[in-house]
Amino acid sequence: xxxxxxxxxxxxxxxxxxxxxxxxxxxxxxxxxxxxxxxxxxxxxxxxxxxxxxxxxxxxxxxxxxxxxxxxxxxxxxxxxxxxxxxxxxxxxxxxxxxxxxxxxxxxxxxxxxxxxxxxxxxx
Numbered sequence: 280x281x282x283x284x285x286x287x288x289x290x291x292x293x294x295x296x297x298x299x300x301x302x303x304x305x306x307x308x309x310x311x312x313x314x315x316x317x318x319x320x321x322x323x324x325x326x327x328x329x330x331x332x333x334x335x336x337x338x339x340x341x342x343x344x345x346x347x348x349x350x351x352x353x354x355x356x357x358x359x360x361x362x363x364x365x366x367x368x369x370x371x372x373x374x375x376x377x378x379x380x381x382x383x384x385x386x387x388x389x390x391x392x393x394x395x396x397x398x399x400x401x402x403x
Contacts, residue, residue: 280294280297280323282294282323282325290323290325290329290333291329291330291332291333291336292333292336294319294323294329294330294333295333295334295336295337298313298333298337298342298343299337299340299342299364302337302342302343302353302356303342303356303361303364303365307353308353309353309354309355309356310352310353311352311353312346312349312350312351312352312353313334313337313343313350313351313352313353314350315350316330316331316334316350316351317330334351337351338351341354341360342354342356376390376394377390380393
């Protein structure tokens with residue numbers, strides 16, 4: 280896991296985002312434990328409080344559950360919920376792209392053509 284100190288995104292958010300992506304992609308399976316708070320804090324050279332905040336965010340989202348004395352365990356993921364979460368990420372990324380396109384002065388057709396070209400490149 281890479282943490283960028285000067286990215287403008289809080290460190291706890293970067294950690295939560297990283298684990299969220301790994302959980303949703305299946306890297307962490309149901310019942311598997313995330314690294315301990317202390318070991319992750321030590322490895323990343325950050326505060327235990329920062330790590331705890333990231334894990335608590337994942338717990339609030341229902342992705343993990345705190346197990347007394349054991350750490351944070353990955354919950355079963357509902358396939359419909361996973362689809363919705365991925366859809367939200369796609370929508371957020373597309374909104375950001377639309378805003379950037381507007382700033383750059385791209386027309387709607389130019390933006391659509393860019394997306395179409397990128398989709399074709401991805402399929403190669």
